[in-house]
Structures are given as structure tokens and as C-alpha cells.
Amino acid sequence: MIDRITLKNNAQQQIKGNIAALVAGYIIAAAMMVVLIFIPIVGVFALFILEPAFYISMVMMFLGQARGVMSKAADIFAAFKNTTLLVNSVLTTILIGVFTSLWSLLLVVPGIIKALSYSMAYYILAENPDIGALGAIGESKRIMEGHKMELFILQLSFIPWMLLTAVTFGIAGIYAMPYMQQTLANFYLALKNGGTRAEQS
Numbered sequence: 001m002i003d004r005i006t007l008k009n010n011a012q013q014q015i016k017g018n019i020a021a022l023v024a025g026y027i028i029a030a031a032m033m034v035v036l037i038f039i040p041i042v043g044v045f046a047l048f049i050l051e052p053a054f055y056i057s058m059v060m061m062f063l064g065q066a067r068g069v070m071s072k073a074a075d076i077f078a079a080f081k082n083t084t085l086l087v088n089s090v091l092t093t094i095l096i097g098v099f100t101s102l103w104s105l106l107l108v109v110p111g112i113i114k115a116l117s118y119s120m121a122y123y124i125l126a127e128n129p130d131i132g133a134l135g136a137i138g139e140s141k142r143i144m145e146g147h148k149m150e151l152f153i154l155q156l157s158f159i160p161w162m163l164l165t166a167v168t169f170g171i172a173g174i175y176a177m178p179y180m181q182q183t184l185a186n187f188y189l190a191l192k193n194g195g196t197r198a199e200q201s
Contacts (some may be wrong), residue, residue: 059122
């Protein structure tokens, strides 16, 4: 089993002293996407490409943090430096959306289970851009076998932080967002390492 408490404790230590840069990267990406929403046609198309790339960049930032590499706000553009990664991030988003929707047509629960099964695809793609969208999704299904409930419980454990973020009008999110994302990166690394704890910084 993966030790949820250890993952979260490690995450708190890994983001310490660098929350400002992590949040700044998130704000840059969010601001650009908000602007694109108001640009007819071209903006929607650009958003379709940029959102997955920004997410992959964020994944790369938190994987780096887990390994002791302090991220910079500019790292939110990291995925844009690799055309293969950029294309595969979009394809992965499309395929996950299609697959999850099809499973959800059966019942809500199968859709949730499959979403959990595919959840590590972006982390796998961030480390292996050439694996392709289907390869990343397939590998995610493999490593998540027997761990979907653990991830589900881990995600539920952040509900108090989500509620606190809501009642503080987003202020608590300055800490909660990096904390949650770092914990998820640690979860992936624990799966990858086949152990019970994330890589130490």
C-alpha cells in the first residue's frame, strides 16, 4: 500500500519556500486561458491546444519539485519546448475525454473508475513524450491496477482544503493548490518506484 500520510508530509516539505513561483505559474496559465475564452474561434482553438500543454507543464514542475529541483514560474511553458510532447498532450486529453465519456454512458461509477485508471497518463507522458497518447494511457491503466481506491481516498482527503478555499474566496488555494498537486506527483512516483513512498528531495 501507498502511505498517504507520508506522501502529504513529503509534499509539504517539497513546496516549502517555493509556493510563490508555483502559484505564479498557475496564474500565468489561467490568465492566458481566460483571455483566449473571449477571442472568437481562434481563441477556442488555441485554448484546446494550450490547456493540456499547461497541465503537462505543471505536472513537470511538481515532478521536479519532488526530486529537489525548485521550479520557476516560467516553467509553466516547459511543454511548449517539445513539439512531440505538445501534440501528445492534446491527443491524450482527447482520448481520455472520449474513453471516460463512453464508460460514463453505462453508469457514473464506471466512468469514475476509468478516470482514476487514466489519471497517471499525464505524468507518464511528461517523463516519456515519445510513448504517445495511447501508450501513456495504457501504462497508466497498468500501474493504477490495484491502486484506484487509494487515489480516490487520497483525493477525498483534500475536501477540507477545497472547502476552505471556497469559504476564503480562493485565498487558501494559494497553499492548497500546490500542496494537492505535489501530493499527486508523489503518488505517481510511489507507483513508479513500486514502493510505499515518493522519491525524496
